[in-house]
Amino acid sequence: MPPSPAPPPCAPPSGGHPGRSRPVGWAALLLVLAGALGAALLAAGLAAPAPRPPGPAGPAGPAAAPHDRPGPSLPALPRSAPVRVTIPTIGVRAEVVPVAADSAGQVEVPPLDRPTVAGWYRLGVSPGEPGNAVLVGHVDSRATGPAVFFRLGRLRPGDAVEVARADGRAVRFVVDGVASYPKDRFPSALVYGTGDTARLRLLTCGGRFDPARRDYLDNTVVFATRVG
Incomplete structure (x- = not known):
């Protein structure tokens, strides 16, 4: 597995963050998206690139997030790209497109002109x-x-979070917890780590928006585990 990338940077918005439902200024929104998820995927107005987080877990084995529940005994699925994510509780039903990491080591984000698309x-x-x-x-x-x-x-x-895959399978996950981390202390091992259980991490920008840096200061991370 390649080195863990840095968290996506957040763009400079006018106000608003992932936990709020009130409208956010258009300028602010663009900035938030870009900064929150990197240059390509969340390209809604990226701010300064987020610092590179620590590398993956070492010889002691993969790190376990404090939120993760024990995984059920389910057969592992073969590799297949996700094509859609559905989260009924917050009204999300979104197309998923593949993204990688940019030259600065940050996760790419979906195109700025497609803010309703998620990136894998x-x-x-x-x-x-x-x-x-x-x-x-x-x-x-x-x-x-x-x-x-x-x-x-x-x-x-x-x-519940459901992810539809290109092979026709739908994988169901249950949220274990939600946490917010400062960008300069992003827990790479917990987000990108390995393990024997199929888990899911959902990532966006969060926390306070710093107008001087034109960036959100935190990342919001959702931890979820596959269920039958």
Whole structure:
């Protein structure tokens, strides 16, 4: 598995963040998206690039997030690209496109002109394979306002996330927890780590928007585990 990339940067918006439902200024939205998920995927107005986080877990084995529940005994699925993510609790039903990492080591983001699309970090595992599959998305957009992961911070343990794959399978996950991390202390091992259980990480920008840096200061991460 390639080195863990840095979290996607957040763009400079006018106000608003993933946990709020009130409208966000268009300028702010664009900035939020770009900064939150990197240059290509969340390209809604990226801010300064996020610092590179620590590398993956070492010889002691993969790190386990404090939120992760024990995984059920389910057969591992073969690799297959995700094509759609559905999160009923927050009204998300979005197309998923593959993204990688840019030259600065940050996760790419979906095109700025497609704020309702999520991105799958294709250098990691696909949803349903053992390990952590990572989906990223914009928090808002200058053109449309709230974007695909605008309400990500509202998810709670027990909420369902379903990912449809190109092979026709639908993989169901249950949220274990939601956390916010400063960009300079982003837990790469917990987000991109390996393991025997199929897990999912959903990632966007969060926290306070710093107008001087034109960037959100935090990343919101949702931890979820595959269920039968």
